[in-house]
Amino acid sequence: MLKPLDIIIGGVGGQGTILAGRVLTRAAQEAGYDIKVSEIHGMAQRGGSVVTQVRLGEKVCAPMISEGGADFILAFEKLEGLRLLPYLKAGGAMIINDQAIPPVPVLVGAAQYPEKIIDYIRSKVPATLVLDALGIATKCGNPRAVNMVLLGALAGNLPLEREIWEKALADRVPEKFLDANRAAFAAGYGQQK
Amino acid sequence: MNLKLLMGNEAIAYGAVEAGVQVATGYPGTPSSEVLSTLARLALEKGFYVEWSINEKAALEVAAGASYAGARAIVTMKQVGLNVAADPLMTLAYIGIKGGLVLVVADDPGPHSSQNEQDTRIFARFAGLPVLDPATPAEAREMAKYAFELSEKLSLPVILRPTTRTCHACQDIELAEVTERPRPASGFEKSPNWVILPGLALRRHAWLNQQQEVARELLEESGFNRLINLEGEHEQAEAGVIACGVSYNYVREALNLSWLKIPVLKIGTPYPLPVRPVLDFLTRVKRVLVVEEQEPAVEDQVIALAWRNKMITGISGKNDRLVPREGELDTDKVKTILGKFLETASAVPEATAGAPELPLRPPVLCAGCPHRASFYAFKEAARGTDAIFSGDIGCYTLGVMAPLNAVDTCLCMGAGISIAAGLHRAEPNRRQVAFVGDSTFFHSGITGLINAVYNRANVTLVVLDNRTTAMTGHQPHPGVGRTATGEQGIPVDIARLVEACGVEFVREVDPYDLEASINAARAAMEYPGPAVVIMKRECIALSKKQKSYLIDHQLCTECGLCLEDPGCPAIGRPEGRPEITQNCYGCGICAQICPSNAIREGAR
Numbered sequence: 001m002l003k004p005l006d007i008i009i010g011g012v013g014g015q016g017t018i019l020a021g022r023v024l025t026r027a028a029q030e031a032g033y034d035i036k037v038s039e040i041h042g043m044a045q046r047g048g049s050v051v052t053q054v055r056l057g058e059k060v061c062a063p064m065i066s067e068g069g070a071d072f073i074l075a076f077e078k079l080e081g082l083r084l085l086p087y088l089k090a091g092g093a094m095i096i097n098d099q100a101i102p103p104v105p106v107l108v109g110a111a112q113y114p115e116k117i118i119d120y121i122r123s124k125v126p127a128t129l130v131l132d133a134l135g136i137a138t139k140c141g142n143p144r145a146v147n148m149v150l151l152g153a154l155a156g157n158l159p160l161e162r163e164i165w166e167k168a169l170a171d172r173v174p175e176k177f178l179d180a181n182r183a184a185f186a187a188g189y190g191q192q193k
Numbered sequence: 194m195n196l197k198l199l200m201g202n203e204a205i206a207y208g209a210v211e212a213g214v215q216v217a218t219g220y221p222g223t224p225s226s227e228v229l230s231t232l233a234r235l236a237l238e239k240g241f242y243v244e245w246s247i248n249e250k251a252a253l254e255v256a257a258g259a260s261y262a263g264a265r266a267i268v269t270m271k272q273v274g275l276n277v278a279a280d281p282l283m284t285l286a287y288i289g290i291k292g293g294l295v296l297v298v299a300d301d302p303g304p305h306s307s308q309n310e311q312d313t314r315i316f317a318r319f320a321g322l323p324v325l326d327p328a329t330p331a332e333a334r335e336m337a338k339y340a341f342e343l344s345e346k347l348s349l350p351v352i353l354r355p356t357t358r359t360c361h362a363c364q365d366i367e368l369a370e371v372t373e374r375p376r377p378a379s380g381f382e383k384s385p386n387w388v389i390l391p392g393l394a395l396r397r398h399a400w401l402n403q404q405q406e407v408a409r410e411l412l413e414e415s416g417f418n419r420l421i422n423l424e425g426e427h428e429q430a431e432a433g434v435i436a437c438g439v440s441y442n443y444v445r446e447a448l449n450l451s452w453l454k455i456p457v458l459k460i461g462t463p464y465p466l467p468v469r470p471v472l473d474f475l476t477r478v479k480r481v482l483v484v485e486e487q488e489p490a491v492e493d494q495v496i497a498l499a500w501r502n503k504m505i506t507g508i509s510g511k512n513d514r515l516v517p518r519e520g521e522l523d524t525d526k527v528k529t530i531l532g533k534f535l536e537t538a539s540a541v542p543e544a545t546a547g548a549p550e551l552p553l554r555p556p557v558l559c560a561g562c563p564h565r566a567s568f569y570a571f572k573e574a575a576r577g578t579d580a581i582f583s584g585d586i587g588c589y590t591l592g593v594m595a596p597l598n599a600v601d602t603c604l605c606m607g608a609g610i611s612i613a614a615g616l617h618r619a620e621p622n623r624r625q626v627a628f629v630g631d632s633t634f635f636h637s638g639i640t641g642l643i644n645a646v647y648n649r650a651n652v653t654l655v656v657l658d659n660r661t662t663a664m665t666g667h668q669p670h671p672g673v674g675r676t677a678t679g680e681q682g683i684p685v686d687i688a689r690l691v692e693a694c695g696v697e698f699v700r701e702v703d704p705y706d707l708e709a710s711i712n713a714a715r716a717a718m719e720y721p722g723p724a725v726v727i728m729k730r731e732c733i734a735l736s737k738k739q740k741s742y743l744i745d746h747q748l749c750t751e752c753g754l755c756l757e758d759p760g761c762p763a764i765g766r767p768e769g770r771p772e773i774t775q776n777c778y779g780c781g782i783c784a785q786i787c788p789s790n791a792i793r794e795g796a797r
Contacts, residue, residue, distance in 0.1 A: 037363035048556035062442040063362035103554035111552035
């Protein structure tokens with residue numbers, strides 16, 4: 001019996017949340033889970049808030065996760081992590097990229113980017129893992145591989161074998177980016193709370 | 194076994210391939226676009242034809258023609274696209290079809306990426322056509338296959354209506370190996386029955402009405418309507434739920450979460466609603482809740498059925514305001530609705546108390562987007578005037594966002610130019626500028642332009658030509674001359690087309706050249722009569738980043754012009770003074786705006 005796992009991947013349109021979700025679901029498929037995924041395409045992809053919801057279990061009905069229902073939130077950006085916080089289950093874990101991407105209302109001075117987001121989240125969620133995913137990805141030779149660093153960190157916390165992830169990466173990541181993405185994933189995988 | 198994780202839209206495409214589809218057409222529109230792009234990927238290998246048509250009307254007509262000759266055809270569009278295809282559709286229902294003809298019309302409750310929440314199930318009923326409403330990607334694929342058979346049995350087009358949460362949900366699906374090429378079309382047979390005239394229309398209208406009952410019977414046998422949690426033929430229950438389409442998932446899950454086991458009748462074929470399973474359900478439960486998104490399409494038919502059969506079953510749903518008519522449903526909402534319906538004390542989660550107010554993150558034009566440069570140029574040219582900027586549908590609708598504030602109206606595909614012409618009639622002394630994307634121009638903007646020329650409307654049309662249909666995933670269009678399946682077509686030149694329409698002022702400008710753009714904008718707006726400016730520059734998502742810019746803080750006076758006017762997401766004030774971030778694409782507009790020449794090309 002596979003324990004149900006509800007995972008929310010949130011970030012800013014263009015950060016690669018959809019690809020991270022695709023690799024995750026490929027791995028979950030290999031591990032024998034029933035899967036439902038909900039993605040957002042279209043207008044929000046242009047730099048807006050984007051969310052991919054991944055639901056795994058023996059048998060999954062709805063493709064969406066309820067508030068207070070997520071076992072994991074994988075936040076590609078701090079503010080988006082904070083926005084998704086109500087979806088986290090009591091006892092759930094937050095894996096968050098310590099990166100601020102100010103939305104346009106903030107850039108033009110019409111709104112304030114909240115301060116001390118990480119402290120706030122930590123105070124609410126004991127199981128918070130904070131990563132400098134951009135720094136790690138840059139070190140691995142591809143600053144665009146932030147998504148794979150974060151996915152790697154999530155993978156390190158999921159009950160799936162390491163080899164399954166390698167296969168999923170090879171299946172879902174385009175050949176020419178595979179090496180850099182593998183390195184980024186591995187670097188994320190090694191991160192601990 | 195060939196198990197594949199497929200998005201609902203991909204699943205529909207595979208279903209169509211399994212049904213031996215021969216011709217596939219469509220116009221992109223979220224959430225429908227991936228159906229046709231998946232078919233385009235499979236077309237050459239499997240041996241069928243796929244085209245992106247210029248609009249939904251053309252798409253349906255091409256598919257209808259193929260069907261007249263006996264080919265199986267599929268047409269894809271979003272809900273508002275069906276309005277564009279409504280003219281051929283309403284009469285095609287009278288004429289009927291030969292080869293199976295399936296319309297995939299994706300609805301967008303929410304709406305996530307649409308200008309309205311119209312319900313295609315109501316449209317299907319209006320047209321007299323059967324509609325299938327899949328709950329999951331797997332069911333969408335089954336329904337796609339079935340729809341072709343149903344269409345041929347009824348000699349009618351059939352509508353498959355997935356919603357966003359089916360289109361863009363993914364699920365494991367076992368695929369059948371399709372090795373056979375589609376059968377050859379049986380051929381068009383000449384007959385007066387293909388030519389609609391009033392006399393034929395009257396006869397066919399009667400036929401169409403009869404077909405509703407035939408369809409109802411066939412749909413009863415379809416297997417897409419199922420009863421759960423009511424075992425044995427004579428078991429009765431206090432309360433039950435009828436759930437349509439994707440709402441069925443929310444109902445199941447809400448019941449599971451509440452540890453409730455009440456009967457549920459799942460409806461997958463909302464129109465014509467099958468009579469027997471619904472009547473049977475109504476006789477066995479005392480009260481029924483109908484859960485569906487958007488309009489009470491099923492609920493109203495259930496009420497009519499109960500009334501005609503003199504049943505006293507209580508029927509709840511939208512008519513007694515238990516189920517909302519706007520927005521989309523989810524498990525939480527359905528849980529609350531079920532709690533009210535069953536009068537159980539359902540714990541309604543309180544809004545998260547004490548959570549900080551967060552700044553919104555609306556979508557924006559990308560860093561380096563040529564549309565930003567175009568809007569900026571026209572705003573500069575119009576500075577000090579009370580010009581109205583009429584917008585249209587596409588990425589560039591985002592020009593409405595602060596600080597650009599460059600879109601004053603947006604209604605539907607292709608409307609901008611005609612709205613501008615109408616505004617001109619009411620306020621002849623006000624400058625009117627309309628913006629339209631290249632794909633939208635071909636879709637329905639050109640008719641408005643011809644109308645403006647013919648009637649001598651003094652308007653400026655700006656064609657934002659980024660060489661693609663960007664918002665929906667970069668589909669090609671007539672202007673780029675590449676077809677859906679990647680073959681070379683004949684590119685249609687917008688400037689020559691516009692000239693041929695009788696426009697005397699036509700300029701083509703690179704929006705990255707700010708001075709030339711502002712000059713062209715001024716000249717066009719001053720020109721007495723219709724003027725067209727084509728702002729031509731490929732979408733940044735299709736071309737590699739060339740360079741990036743930085744701010745020389747020795748020269749920067751921190752005036753903020755680079756930030757406050759164009760609203761580029763690559764420029765911010767992380768530590769007070771303006772900085773260009775690594776998101777910079779290198780369009781160079783900010784460098785052209787900067788009055789102190791403080792922005793220059795460079796590596797960071």
